[in-house]
Amino acid sequence: MINPGIxxxxxxxxxxxxTLDAVTGLGPLGWIAGAAYGVAVGGFLTYGLNRSTARSLGPADxxxxGRSGLVGCVTALVVDTAGRETVTMVVIASVALALDAVDGQVARRTGTASPLGARFDMEIDAYLILILSVVVAQSLGPWVLTIGAMRYVFVAASRLWPWLNSPLPPNMARKTVAAVQGIALVAVVSTILPLWAGFAVTLGALGLLTWxxxxxxxxxxxxxAFAATPAEVA
Structure with missing residues (x-):
């Protein structure tokens, strides 16, 4: 049974x-892409809830x-309007990125942080970066897709090498680099930067992400390697 929150x-x-349709005249492809995204997110959340100890979504979730809904709208625009609604796309993506700082604060202040919520937040960020990299790649070249694909390549590699699934210690630099990706890609999508500057900004963002x-x-x-090393016999 689907959770009421989902x-x-x-x-x-x-x-x-x-609402987006009323503003931009969203076509059938946009509707299909956006609705499919929403249903897929609902399915993954239902799966995650069934596998976790949580039985409902918290306030941060x-x-x-809500941020995921905005990302669904970006998806619809990318699929349907072929770049004709750049301003709308930039505004929606910017709001989605700004709200990334809100859900974490809500989780901490309400004491409702959970592994599922953290994973949900991370996956929404990763997908938004992927879809923005698709847009930027149209002007700068397919190499930009490396930014959006890197997270998914890492996940695929963890299937072969399970030790990549081990938890990482909290790190502000990691969070900052992730935030830079979204900001850089939105700046390039907005076309406020000349082509050479957009290339430099995107290449710099890719360098930071690779690092x-x-x-x-x-x-x-x-x-x-340390865990696999046999303990020395005294």
Whole structure:
């Protein structure tokens, strides 16, 4: 049975798409993409709730779910309008990025932080970066897709090397680098930067992301190697 909060999230997604349609004239492809995204998010959340100790979504999860609805609208615009609604896309993506700082604060202040909520938040961020990288790649080249794909390549690699799934220590630099990706991509999508500056900003963001993933992977590798080393016999 679908959780009422998740059902409400799907309804909000459809309502946001309806509003977007009234503003931009969203076509069938946009509706299909946005609605499919909303249903997929609902399905993954239902799966996550069934596997976790939580039985309902917390207040921070509600914020993330609302942010997810905005990301669904960005998806619809990317699929349907082929860049014709750049201003609308930039505004919606910017609000979604800004709200990323809200759900964490809500979780801490209400004492409702959970592994599911943290994972939900991370996956929404990763998907937004992926869809924005698709837009930027249209002007700067397919290499930009590396930014959006890196998280998913890491997840795929963890299937082969399970030690990559080990928990990482909290790190502000990691969070900052992730935030920079979204900000940089939105700035380039907005076309406020000349092409050469957009190229430089995007390349710099990719460099930071590569460094961040590389550092975390090295830390996990060292931890795995240490755990696999037999203890010395006294």
């Amino acid at each position: 059902f409400l999230g799907i309804f909000v997604q459809l309502a946001l798409l309806g 509600a914020v993330t779910l 961040s993933f590389g550092r975390d992977t090295w830390w996990l590798l060292e931890r795995h």
